[in-house]
Amino acid sequence: MTAQRIDGKAAAEALIGRVTDDVARLIRDHGVQPGLAVVLVGDDPASTVYVRSKIKRTAAAGMRSFDHRLPGDVSEDDLLAIIARLNADPQVNGILVQLPLPKHISADRVINAIDPGKDVDGLHPVNAGRLSAGTAKLVPCTPRGCVILAKGVRGTLAGLDAVVVGRSAIVGKPLAQLLLAEDATVTIAHSKTKDLADVCRRADLLFAAVGRPEMVRGDWVKPGATVVDVGINRLALPDGKSRLIGDVAYAEAEKVAGAITPVPGGVGPMTIACLLLNTLIAARARAGLPEPMV
Ligand SMILES: Nc1nc(=O)c2c([nH]1)NC[C@@H]1CN(c3ccc(C(=O)N[C@@H](CCC(=O)O)C(=O)O)cc3)C=[N+]21
Numbered sequence: 001m002t003a004q005r006i007d008g009k010a011a012a013e014a015l016i017g018r019v020t021d022d023v024a025r026l027i028r029d030h031g032v033q034p035g036l037a038v039v040l041v042g043d044d045p046a047s048t049v050y051v052r053s054k055i056k057r058t059a060a061a062g063m064r065s066f067d068h069r070l071p072g073d074v075s076e077d078d079l080l081a082i083i084a085r086l087n088a089d090p091q092v093n094g095i096l097v098q099l100p101l102p103k104h105i106s107a108d109r110v111i112n113a114i115d116p117g118k119d120v121d122g123l124h125p126v127n128a129g130r131l132s133a134g135t136a137k138l139v140p141c142t143p144r145g146c147v148i149l150a151k152g153v154r155g156t157l158a159g160l161d162a163v164v165v166g167r168s169a170i171v172g173k174p175l176a177q178l179l180l181a182e183d184a185t186v187t188i189a190h191s192k193t194k195d196l197a198d199v200c201r202r203a204d205l206l207f208a209a210v211g212r213p214e215m216v217r218g219d220w221v222k223p224g225a226t227v228v229d230v231g232i233n234r235l236a237l238p239d240g241k242s243r244l245i246g247d248v249a250y251a252e253a254e255k256v257a258g259a260i261t262p263v264p265g266g267v268g269p270m271t272i273a274c275l276l277l278n279t280l281i282a283a284r285a286r287a288g289l290p291e292p293m294v
Contacts, residue, residue, distance in 0.1 A: 012269035034283030035064035042072030094120035094279035120278040143175035145270025158183035166209035208247035218252025
């Protein structure tokens with residue numbers, strides 16, 4: 001038996017469709033057009049591609065898009081000054097600073113400078129704290145996308161054994177919090193975890209977010225498990241082109257899993273859809289309106 005291939009692209013299109021409808025209602029009934037500012041420092045080719053795609057999607061959903069491209073040697077003070085302007089701009093509801101930042105800039109200081117109400121990445125300590133308190137509005141986009149995909153397959157996650165491999169602030173930790181809020185039994189595993197393969201084999205829901213190509217092998221997967229691959233590793237090919245591969249050895253895992261996300265076409269598209277959702281949530285909150293019913 002071959003696992004169901006989870007279509008993240010289709011799920012993202014569906015979510016973006018619902019967000020787009022709600023944006024149109026917001027403009028029509030309240031005269032509010034959500035706006036997203038994306039800040040890119042430097043000219044890393046992969047980051048440039050993602051940022052371009054985010055800007056295109058934002059506009060297609062009926063939102064305003066503000067594009068700030070800064071040279072790789074911009075000073076931290078200049079970047080902080082731009083954040084301060086975006087914080088004060090009423091047309092800007094969401095601010096995303098593309099990570100990673102160059103070494104001479106403290107990502108911590110930059111994230112701390114973003115108005116928590118505009119922090120559509122959900123990385124500000126206030127939003128991270130709210131997530132752990134169970135009162136979050138803006139939660140990190142990739143984890144939110146992972147949970148939506150898992151619920152799409154399983155319906156409820158209550159009582160399921162979830163294993164998250166990876167403990168980053170942007171994926172692993174917030175993902176564990178979201179799964180806990182769904183009443184899953186959550187384990188966070190990482191590079192120092194003993195008997196990692198055995199831990200993974202206990203998972204009804206296995207999330208791989210380590211950034212190591214094909215680290216999770218087929219025999220780490222419990223038969224019938226739902227596998228969500230967060231890894232996006234760009235592998236250079238001899239012909240100068242590149243190929244994206246995940247953190248899961250897909251060809252092996254699909255023989256064992258019940259359902260599995262591909263790379264590309266899995267979690268990646270959901271990340272962008274959730275960014276638009278967060279921008280909508282921020283704009284509605286700013287206007288004193290309840291959360292969208294998307
Ligand atoms: N502050 C911040 N927030 C982020 O959310 C953030 C970031 N920084 N830095 C970089 C990573 C990466 N990221 C992706 C989003 C979508 C795809 C995506 O749509 N990928 C497509 C393929 C795209 C391709 O072919 O290159 C897919 O998986 O199907 C990938 C990667 C967001 N990130």
